[in-house]
Amino acid sequence: MTEIIPGLQGELPANSRKGIPFVGGNKKVAACAKHYVGDGGTTRGINENNTVINRHGLLSIHMPGYYDSIIKGVATIMVSYSSWNGVKMHANRDLVTGFLKNTLHFRGFVISDWEGNDRITSPPHANYSYSIQAGVNAGIDMVMIPYNYTEFIDGLTSLVKNGIIPMSRIDDAVKRILRVKFVMGLFEEPLADRSLVDQLGSKEHRELAREAVRRSLVLLKNGESADVPLLPLPKKASKILVAGSHADNLGYQCGGWTIEWQGLSGNNLTEGTTILSAIKNTVDPQTKVVYKENPDADFMKSNDFSYAIVVVGEHPYAETFGDSLNLTIPDPGPSAITNVCGSVKCVVIVISGRPVVIQPYVPLMDALVAAWLPGTEGQGVADVLFGDYGFTGKLSRTWFKTVDQLPMNVGDAHYDPLFPFGYGLTTTPANSN
Incomplete structure (x- = not known):
C-alpha cells in the first residue's frame, strides 16, 4: 500500500x-x-x-x-x-x-x-x-x-x-x-x-478504475472440476437471469467511506455502471436478460434460464458500524443463492469489504467470485465474467469456514481455511481460445 x-x-x-x-x-x-x-x-x-x-x-x-x-x-x-x-x-x-x-x-x-x-x-x-x-x-x-x-x-x-x-x-x-x-x-x-477538476471522473480515470476491478476479482470456484468450468460465460444465450440485492445497486458497489461516510443504497450516490447494466452492455443483443432481486422457487420453475448470475453481499459501512461477530450476508442474499442456484447453473458474485460466511452455500454454486467493492465501474466485473479478460486475482486474506476459526492466519497450527491466503483460480480470455 x-x-x-x-x-x-x-x-x-x-x-x-x-x-x-x-x-x-x-x-x-x-x-x-x-x-x-x-x-x-x-x-x-x-x-x-x-x-x-x-x-x-x-x-x-x-x-x-x-x-x-x-x-x-x-x-x-x-x-x-x-x-x-x-x-x-x-x-x-x-x-x-x-x-x-x-x-x-x-x-x-x-x-x-x-x-x-x-x-x-x-x-x-x-x-x-x-x-x-x-x-x-x-x-x-x-x-x-x-x-x-x-x-x-x-x-x-x-x-x-x-x-x-x-x-x-x-x-x-x-x-x-x-x-x-x-x-x-x-x-x-x-x-x-x-486546473485538474475537469479530469475527475474522466474517461481515462474510469478506464483505470475498470482495469483495477478486473485485476482485483478473485475466482474461488469454477465448476465441479477444472475439466468442466462454468466461466467464462457465453455472451450468446436465449435467456439469462440476474438476481440479488447487489446486482443493480451502485451504492452497494461503492461501500462506505465514499461520497457518504456510511455509504448509501441505490443508484443516486454518483455516476457509474451497475453490474446489471454491465451485463446488459456485454451480452449478445439477442440474449434476453431478466432481472429479479429475490426470485422464489416458483419463479425459477416457471422460467427456462440458460444460466444465472447472483450478486449479493454486505450493506455499506464504515468504522464501528462495520463491526460484526457473525460476518453473514444479510437477507435476502442467502435465499437468493438457495432459490436460484438450486434450480439453474449459477455464478455467485460476492460484494464485500472482507471475507464473509459463504461455506454453507458453496456446494450449490457452480462458480463463485469475490468482487470486493468494485466501486463505480461494474463493467470491469462483466469484462472478466464473459471472458474479454481472464481472472488473475489472488486472495490477500485467508477466507475462513466459520467465524469460530477467527482470528486465523497462515502459519497457525490448525490452519484450515475455506480458501487459503493467496488462492485464486485463473481463466483464459475467451477471445484467445
Missing part, C-alpha cells in the same frame, strides 16, 4: 534524507499514513479496541508499513483510536515521540484522528484538560477538532501558561507543520489548483 505515496506526493529526489516530507509541486498532495499503530490487530477486530501483542510483534507485524512510508517521504501520520496493551495510542509518548519521531526520524507532522484526544478518557471528553495534556505531550502535532475548537485552544493555552505542556513541545509541533506547508508550497500557492 505504501506505493501509493509516490503517486500522491511525487517521486522522492535522489538526494533526499530519510524522514523528510516531500510533495512535488502543486499537482501533488500530502499523503497520510494511518492509523499508527496496531489498528489492524485489535481484539476480535473491533474498531477502537485494544491490540494485545508484545513489542517485538508490534514492530515486526504492524510497524513495517510505517518504516516504508517514512522512507518514501510521507508528509503526515495519523494516530489510531486503538490502544496497545491497554495504553491509548493518542497518549502513547513512547511510540509517538520516542519511536516514530526519535527512532524512525519522521520529520513530518503527527495528526490526531477525529476527536481522538477526547477518546483518551472513557467516556470521551470526561477530562478534557487531561486529554489535551496527554495527547500533545505524547507528540501529536495537529489536533483534529471538528466542532468546539475554541475549547481546545483555551485549554491548550492554559496548560502551556502553567508549564504543564512545555513550550518546546509547541515549538516542535509548529516546526513540523510549517515544514510540511513549506514543502507543499502553501505560502506561495495557498489555494487548491483547480
Whole structure:
C-alpha cells in the first residue's frame, strides 16, 4: 500500500534524507499514513479496541508499513483510536515521540484522528484538560477538532501558561507543520489548483478504475472440476437471469467511506455502471436478460434460464458500524443463492469489504467470485465474467469456514481455511481460445 505515496506526493529526489516530507509541486498532495499503530490487530477486530501483542510483534507485524512510508517521504501520520496493551495510542509518548519521531526520524507532522484526544478518557471528553495534556505531550502535532475548537485552544493555552505542556513541545509541533506547508508550497500557492477538476471522473480515470476491478476479482470456484468450468460465460444465450440485492445497486458497489461516510443504497450516490447494466452492455443483443432481486422457487420453475448470475453481499459501512461477530450476508442474499442456484447453473458474485460466511452455500454454486467493492465501474466485473479478460486475482486474506476459526492466519497450527491466503483460480480470455 505504501506505493501509493509516490503517486500522491511525487517521486522522492535522489538526494533526499530519510524522514523528510516531500510533495512535488502543486499537482501533488500530502499523503497520510494511518492509523499508527496496531489498528489492524485489535481484539476480535473491533474498531477502537485494544491490540494485545508484545513489542517485538508490534514492530515486526504492524510497524513495517510505517518504516516504508517514512522512507518514501510521507508528509503526515495519523494516530489510531486503538490502544496497545491497554495504553491509548493518542497518549502513547513512547511510540509517538520516542519511536516514530526519535527512532524512525519522521520529520513530518503527527495528526490526531477525529476527536481522538477526547477518546483518551472513557467516556470521551470526561477530562478534557487531561486529554489535551496527554495527547500533545505524547507528540501529536495537529489536533483534529471538528466542532468546539475554541475549547481546545483555551485549554491548550492554559496548560502551556502553567508549564504543564512545555513550550518546546509547541515549538516542535509548529516546526513540523510549517515544514510540511513549506514543502507543499502553501505560502506561495495557498489555494487548491483547480486546473485538474475537469479530469475527475474522466474517461481515462474510469478506464483505470475498470482495469483495477478486473485485476482485483478473485475466482474461488469454477465448476465441479477444472475439466468442466462454468466461466467464462457465453455472451450468446436465449435467456439469462440476474438476481440479488447487489446486482443493480451502485451504492452497494461503492461501500462506505465514499461520497457518504456510511455509504448509501441505490443508484443516486454518483455516476457509474451497475453490474446489471454491465451485463446488459456485454451480452449478445439477442440474449434476453431478466432481472429479479429475490426470485422464489416458483419463479425459477416457471422460467427456462440458460444460466444465472447472483450478486449479493454486505450493506455499506464504515468504522464501528462495520463491526460484526457473525460476518453473514444479510437477507435476502442467502435465499437468493438457495432459490436460484438450486434450480439453474449459477455464478455467485460476492460484494464485500472482507471475507464473509459463504461455506454453507458453496456446494450449490457452480462458480463463485469475490468482487470486493468494485466501486463505480461494474463493467470491469462483466469484462472478466464473459471472458474479454481472464481472472488473475489472488486472495490477500485467508477466507475462513466459520467465524469460530477467527482470528486465523497462515502459519497457525490448525490452519484450515475455506480458501487459503493467496488462492485464486485463473481463466483464459475467451477471445484467445
